[in-house]
Amino acid sequence: MKTRQIARVRLRRARQSAEVLTDADIVEAFRATGAGWQRRINDALRTYLREHPLKVG
Helix, strand or coil, rough: CCCCCCCCCCCCCCCCCCCCCCHHHHHHHHCCCCCCCHHHHHHHHHHHHCCCCCCCC
């Protein structure tokens, strides 16, 4: 019996490296969550921007 595999495609957004100064306790809280902590910071920032759109101009 053959097992059907589902292809999962993950669209990657262009990434850019940026040095951001944050309070040490913020970084440590995310680091304490383990591998992928930088992605979780990115996700938190994305959620914030979705909920609080920036005013341009």
